[in-house]
Structures are given as C-alpha cells and as structure tokens.
Amino acid sequence: xxxxxxxxxxxxxxxxxxxxxxxxxxxxxxxxxxxxxxxxxxxxxxxxxxxxxxxxxxxxxxxxxxxxxxxxxxxxxxxxxxxxxxxxxxxxxxxxxxxxxxxxxxxxxxxxxxxxxxxxxxxxxxxxxxxxxxxxxxxxxxxxxxxxxxxxxxxxxxxxxxxxxxxxxxxxxxxxxxxxxxxxxxxxxxxxxxxxxxxxxxxxxxxxxxxxxxxxxxxxxxxxxxxxxxxxxxxxxxxxxxxxxxxxxxxxxxxxxxxxxxxxxxxxxxxxxxxxxxxxxxxxxxxxxxxxxxxxxxxxxxxxxxxxxxxxxxxxxxxxxxxxxxxxxxxxxxxxxxxxxxxxxxxxxxxxxxxxxxxxxxxxxxxxxxxxxxxxxxxxxxxxxxxxxxxxxxxxxxxxxxxxxxxxxxxxxxxxxxxxxxxxxxxxxxxxxxx
Numbered sequence: 204x205x206x207x208x209x210x211x212x213x214x215x216x217x218x219x220x221x222x223x224x225x226x227x228x229x230x231x232x233x234x235x236x237x238x239x240x241x242x243x244x245x246x247x248x249x250x251x252x253x254x255x256x257x258x259x260x261x262x263x264x265x266x267x268x269x270x271x272x273x274x275x276x277x278x279x280x281x282x283x284x285x286x287x288x289x290x291x292x293x294x295x296x297x298x299x300x301x302x303x304x305x306x307x308x309x310x311x312x313x314x315x316x317x318x319x320x321x322x323x324x325x326x327x328x329x330x331x332x333x334x335x336x337x338x339x340x341x342x343x344x345x346x347x348x349x350x351x352x353x354x355x356x357x358x359x360x361x362x363x364x365x366x367x368x369x370x371x372x373x374x375x376x377x378x379x380x381x382x383x384x385x386x387x388x389x390x391x392x393x394x395x396x397x398x399x400x401x402x403x404x405x406x407x408x409x410x411x412x413x414x415x416x417x418x419x420x421x422x423x424x425x426x427x428x429x430x431x432x433x434x435x436x437x438x439x440x441x442x443x444x445x446x447x448x449x450x451x452x453x454x455x456x457x458x459x460x461x462x463x464x465x466x467x468x469x470x471x472x473x474x475x476x477x478x479x480x481x482x483x484x485x486x487x488x489x490x491x492x493x494x495x496x497x498x499x500x501x502x503x504x505x506x507x508x509x510x511x512x513x514x515x516x517x518x519x520x521x522x523x524x525x526x527x528x529x530x531x532x533x534x535x536x537x538x539x540x541x542x543x544x545x546x547x548x549x550x551x552x553x554x555x556x557x558x559x560x561x562x563x564x565x566x567x568x569x570x571x572x573x574x575x576x577x578x579x580x581x582x583x584x585x586x587x588x589x590x591x592x593x594x595x596x597x598x599x600x601x602x603x604x605x606x607x608x609x610x611x612x613x614x615x616x617x618x619x620x621x622x623x624x625x626x627x628x629x630x631x632x633x634x635x636x637x638x
Contacts, residue, residue: 206505209506210505210511210552213234213501213502213505216230216237217230217234221540228487228490228491231491231495231497235496236497239251242501243504259489259493262447262449263365263368263375263449264365265452266360266365266375267362267366267488268482268485269456270365270452270455271485272477273459275477276459276473279473280459281466281468282429282430282462282463282466283312283329285426287304287330288329288423289425289426290307290426290427292422293427294307299339299408299409301330301344302401305326305347305351306393307390308351309323309326309351309352309354309355312325319352319353319542319575319586320352320355323590324594326351327352327590327595331344338409339408342602342605343400345595345598345606346606346609346610347393348591349580349591350393350607350609350611350613351390351610352579352590352591353579353610354389356572356576357382357385357386358382358387359378359383361382363542364382364569366546366547367550367571368568370499371550374565375448376442379448381631383438385628388627389617396613429462430462433458495550495551498548503551509555511555522622523622530615530618533549533575537574537575537577537585538585540578541586545578550571565629570618577615580604580610588600
C-alpha cells in the first residue's frame with residue numbers, strides 16, 4: 204500500500220469515528236490496528252502487546268500520575284486557595300491587582316498540577332466571586348482566567364511535555380527547562396496586556412484598595428512562601444541533576460503532603476478524593492497514549508512520515524511556511540479535539556517531517572504545547588472556555604470566547620516570536636548541559 208493511500212485511509216477512518224462520536228483514543232487505536240491488518244495481516248499483532256507493556260512500564264510516564272497526585276493534594280487540601288489569597292494581598296497596591304493575581308496564580312499553580320483546565324478552575328473558583336464583588340469587568344476577569352489557565356501545560360511540570368518526551372524519547376528534564384522562560388515570558392505578555400487594558404478602561408477596573416500592612420503582610424507571606432518553596436525545590440532538584448523528573452514528582456508529592464499536614468489541611472477525605480481523581484485522569488491519559496502508540500506504529504510501518512517529509516522537500520516548502528501550515532492545522536483541530544489528543548494524533552504524522560526540515564525536537568515540543576494552549580481557547584471545543592463557564596453563573600460560551608480572544612492572539616503571535624528567536628526556548632537546556 205502506498206503511503207499516500209494509507210494516509211488518506213487513516214484520515215478517513217479517524218474523521219468517520221469522530222463524526223460518529225467515537226472517542227479520539229479509541230479512534231486512534233482502531234486506525235492503528237486496521238492499518239497493521241491491511242499491511243501484514245496478523246503478523247504484527249504480537250507487537251501490540253509489546254507496545255502496551257513498554258508504555259505502561261515506561262519510567263518517564265510514571266511521573267504522570269505522581270505529578271497529577273501532587274496537584275490534586277494541593278487543590279483538595281485548600282493550599283491553592285491560601286496561595287491565591289496571599290498573592291492578592293501582596294499585589295493589592297497595584298491597580299487591577301486581582302487581574303494580575305489571576306495570571307500569577309495560574310502560573311504558579313501551573314507549576315504544581317501541569318493541567319490547563321485544573322489551573323483555570325482552581326484559580327477561577329476563588330477569583331470569580333471576589334472580582335465580581337469588587338466591580339471588575341467580566342471580560343477582563345474571564346480572559347485572565349482562561350488565558351492564564353493555558354500556562355498550566357507550558358510551565359513545568361507539564362503532562363503534555365512528559366507524554367511528548369516519552370513518545371519521542373526526548374529528555375523530559377530538557378523539555379521542562381525549555382518551558383520555563385517561554386512560560387514566564389508569556390505570563391509577562393499577558394500582564395502587559397492587562398496593564399494596557401486597565402489604562403484604557405479605568406472605569407471598568409476598581410480603584411486601588413490597598414490592604415497591605417505589616418500584619419497581613421506576614422500572613423500573606425505564610426500563605427505564599429511554602430508553595431513557592433515547593434515549586435523551587437522541584438525545579439532546582441531537576442536542574443542540578445539531583446533527581447529525575449519521576450523522582451521529582453514523587454518528591455513533590457511528599458512535600459505537598461507535608462505542607463498540607465503543616466497547615467492542618469489534610470484528612471482521609473482529602474487523600475481519598477486526590478487519589479481518586481488521579482487514578483481517573485491517569486487512566487484516561489494512558490488509554491489515549493497507548494492507542495496513539497498503536498497509530499504511531501502503523502504510521503511508521505506504512506512509511507507515512509518519510510513520505511510526507513520527502514514530499515515537503517520536493518515541494519521546497521520553507522520552514523516558516525511549514526510552521527504557518529502547522530499553525531492552521533492545529534487551530535482547526537483545536538476547535539474539535541482536546542490538546543493531548545491533538546498532539547498524539549499529529550506527532551506520528553509530522554515529527555519526522557519536522558526533523559528533516561531542521562527543526563529542533565525540544566523546540567518543537569514547546570511549540571506543540573503552545574498550539575495546544577491555543578486550542579484550549581478556541582470554540583466550540585475550547586476546554587478552558589467550558590471550565591470557566593461551568594463555574595460562572597450567567598456566562599455564555601460566546602462571551603467567554605470573546606473575553607479570551609486577546610489572549611489567543613497573544614499566544615498566536617508568540618509562536619512566531621519563538622520561531623525567529625529560538626534561544627528563548629533553548630537557552631536553559633543548553634545552559635544546563637554546559638554547566
């Protein structure tokens with residue numbers, strides 16, 4: 204079977220499955236199995252068992268449930284709420300303080316849970332009622348929560364980066380380090396936009412309500428410093444090579460438990476809910492990853508990756524043009540698929556092509572995560588939009604989408620900034636290797 208025929212057939216089956224309501228994980232696995240049967244009958248079926256075993260026993264992917272558990276402990280123990288409240292006090296002298304606090308809170312909580320939706324919901328649950336009470340415009344409030352929530356999968360630890368590293372055999376530590384500067388920079392761009400919006404719409408931002416004094420400063424630091432120290436401990440332990448990402452995840456779980464105990468926020472109910480959510484989320488993630496590996500194996504056997512790479516070289520498509528094409532593809536996919544499914548569906552098809560066109564694999568991982576961030580803000584499937592709508596009475600999906608549009612445009616422009624200045628992504632990984 205020619206690779207062009209295989210590509211059309213695989214695409215047709217996936218589209219039909221999605222149109223019929225079949226889950227994307229099941230659809231990818233079905234395409235992989237059908238493709239292998241058409242190419243070689245049942246000869247390669249034993250390899251499917253090896254794929255399942257190797258995926259489930261991957262030391263890299265073991266970090267997924269551990270990072271998820273760490274985030275769930277922080278969430279259910281109430282430590283995330285304490286951190287947000289403390290941060291709102293520290294930033295209170297600044298006009299529009301809570302809008303900045305949303306972005307900072309999302310960025311910090313992102314470093315604990317690695318999930319975009321969990322970040323948006325966690326910070327939104329605390330921020331929405333308070334910002335409405337103080338008179339903030341809903342467009343600014345919703346936009347900072349949906350946009351800030353996207354930082355959850357860029358700033359390490361990031362579940363999509365762990366999965367990307369496991370599939371492409373890239374160093375997860377390098378990927379984590381590569382996400383730090385882009386994540387912080389993107390958060391900074393969001394705050395620049397907030398500052399500009401606040402200056403142009405002074406009547407929609409409440410006046411400064413400075414509640415900062417020596418007494419509540421101490422209380423705010425007590426709420427903020429422990430969680431910040433947890434993040435720094437995980438980051439520096441990986442940066443200096445003390446632990447692997449999997450060990451860092453286990454270390455983070457231990458520190459989260461100790462913090463919850465220190466603040467007397469731990470109980471059997473908290474542990475039960477955190478473990479239950481972790482098991483449910485991990486099961487979904489691993490199911491999708493295994494089926495994506497089936498698809499990847501079928502794609503490799505059919506030579507689709509090599510075929511696309513050769514066709515692109517023959518057409519003499521420039522890397523910038525190809526990146527623009529990739530941007531459009533992910534923009535469309537983001538309207539219908541969740542982020543992890545988008546990544547796992549496209550990596551088998553495009554990874555080899557991107558490598559042959561001279562793109563750096565670490566850089567590509569960060570770009571794909573940013574594409575996923577954009578997908579979280581694009582209706583009708585934008586998960587961050589649904590997440591904030593679900594906790595915001597009276598908010599429509601259209602209103603959430605319009606509020607998120609400026610942040611989606613910032614993310615879109617940032618992709619091409621990273622193309623022209625790849626050092627933003629690669630600086631820390633190179634520095635770490637040089638040290």
